[in-house]
Amino acid sequence: MPSIVTFNSLLYGFCKARKLDDARKLFDTIVAHGLIPTEVTYTTLMDAYSKEGNIQTILELQAEMKARGVEPTHVTRTVIMKCHGKTKHMCESVRILKNMLTTGPWPDEVSYNTIIQSFCKARDMKGAIRLHGEMIDNNLLPSRVTYNILLNGLCVHGDLKYAEKLFSSLEDRDVGLMKCDYTIIIKAHCVKGDVNKAVGLFKKMIEKGFAISIRDYSAVINRLCKRNLLYGPYKKRNLLDDVKDFLHMMLSHGISVDLQMYSVLLNSFRRIGDHNSVFQLFSLKIKCGLDTGSNCDQIYARQGGQVIFMHVASLTITGSGSREKRIETESETFEELPLDYKNWSSAVISFKENEDITVYAFACDNCS
Numbered sequence: 001m002p003s004i005v006t007f008n009s010l011l012y013g014f015c016k017a018r019k020l021d022d023a024r025k026l027f028d029t030i031v032a033h034g035l036i037p038t039e040v041t042y043t044t045l046m047d048a049y050s051k052e053g054n055i056q057t058i059l060e061l062q063a064e065m066k067a068r069g070v071e072p073t074h075v076t077r078t079v080i081m082k083c084h085g086k087t088k089h090m091c092e093s094v095r096i097l098k099n100m101l102t103t104g105p106w107p108d109e110v111s112y113n114t115i116i117q118s119f120c121k122a123r124d125m126k127g128a129i130r131l132h133g134e135m136i137d138n139n140l141l142p143s144r145v146t147y148n149i150l151l152n153g154l155c156v157h158g159d160l161k162y163a164e165k166l167f168s169s170l171e172d173r174d175v176g177l178m179k180c181d182y183t184i185i186i187k188a189h190c191v192k193g194d195v196n197k198a199v200g201l202f203k204k205m206i207e208k209g210f211a212i213s214i215r216d217y218s219a220v221i222n223r224l225c226k227r228n229l230l231y232g233p234y235k236k237r238n239l240l241d242d243v244k245d246f247l248h249m250m251l252s253h254g255i256s257v258d259l260q261m262y263s264v265l266l267n268s269f270r271r272i273g274d275h276n277s278v279f280q281l282f283s284l285k286i287k288c289g290l291d292t293g294s295n296c297d298q299i300y301a302r303q304g305g306q307v308i309f310m311h312v313a314s315l316t317i318t319g320s321g322s323r324e325k326r327i328e329t330e331s332e333t334f335e336e337l338p339l340d341y342k343n344w345s346s347a348v349i350s351f352k353e354n355e356d357i358t359v360y361a362f363a364c365d366n367c368s
Contacts, residue, residue, distance in 0.1 A: 001033065004035050004038055007026065007029075007030050007041070008040050008041055011023055011030075011045065014026060015044055015047065018051075020048055023045060023048060027041070037065075038070065039065075039072060039073050039076055042070060042072075043072075043073065043075055043079055046058050046061055046062070046080065046083075047079045049083070050079050050080075050083035050086065053083065053087055054083075055083050055084065058083050062080065073105055074100065074105040074106065074107055078110055078111045078114050080096060081093040081096050081114055081115055082114045084118075085117070085121070086118070088122060090122055090127070094115070101138065109135075109143055112131060112132075112134075112135045112140060113143070113145055116128045116131050116146065116149055116150065117149045119153075120149060120150070120156075121153075125157060125159070128153055129150070144178055144181075147175065147177075147181070151181055155184050155187070155188035160185075163188065179205065179211075183216060183219065186198050186205070186220060187219055187220070187223060190219075190224055190227070202220065202246075202249075206253075212253065214250070214256075214258055217246060217247075217250040217255065218260065218264075221246055221261060224243045225239075225240070225243060225265065240272065243265070243268070251284075257281075257285065266278060
């Protein structure tokens with residue numbers, strides 16, 4: 001007969017895989033074989049139901065646990081608090097915490113982090129900050145996770161000024177801020193449109209030696225583009241100038257543009273009629289070796305008031321790095337230009353260097 005430890009290991013596996021029906025059957029098997037479930041058994045199953053927000057089953061397990069004389073640990077009570085927080089029963093979570101402080105088992109940092117996060121998600125930042133103070137009063141040292149939860153809550157649901165104050169105090173105290181702490185407050189400044197602060201924090205994040213990826217740049221660029229389009233003619237400044245600065249910073253750090261960022265930038269530049277930036281972006285896409293996939297790109301070349309239209313139907317990157325291109329023209333005047341458009345690279349260079357020609361690049365979806 002397997003021991004209860006073996007059964008607990010199997011139960012954990014089912015719960016981790018979100019196979020709650022199998023986990024419940026295994027739990028019933030434990031009882032049927034005359035084994036007594038431990039606090040680990042109950043806590044594991046409760047935690048799985050907590051992730052589903054099934055407070056009713058958790059309360060039933062808690063009652064069964066009490067009837068069997070199995071004492072709940074602080075982890076068990078923390079799991080119950082977490083579920084009450086998910087179902088917005090904040091008063092019940094606070095009641096459990098108070099009981100832990102008076103009768104035990106004593107809560108730990110995770111217990112407080114759990115209830116603080118619940119208050120943040122419920123947009124009750126005053127309650128979250130109060131619990132942070134109570135945590136310190138009870139001689140429990142807040143961790144980096146605690147402050148990350150508070151910073152995120154303040155930036156998303158609360159007061160950005162208070163978040164800045166907290167962030168500055170954490171920097172002064174050298175508590176070991178994480179990269180995600182920087183990105184949280186940088187995104188908040190981007191949403192607000194305070195680009196100078198966002199750039200300053202971004203540079204500081206780089207100076208701290210954190211690994212910066214295209215996802216970090218995309219998070220900033222996407223929010224600036226979105227805000228620029230959202231406010232339209234009512235905005236005080238064109239945030240796309242700041243977007244370009246971030247783009248140049250990214251390229252200087254050896255990070256290339258991907259298709260998702262390309263699409264966001266292309267749409268933003270097109271919407272404000274910044275055709276020069278659109279063409280530069282199009283050239284950058286070629287340098288980065290990006291394939292347009294099923295989409296197409298259209299290039300308009302203007303010379304002497306006459307518009308010449310070219311349709312780039314395909315872009316294939318071979319293993320050797322060379323490129324196979326097929327350029328279809330929809331204008332007889334195309335051949336009259338003294339430029340070698342049959343070669344893709346020379347076409348791009350010619351467009352860029354020839355002062356008599358202005359090129360406008362756009363994206364076209366579902367082109368045949």
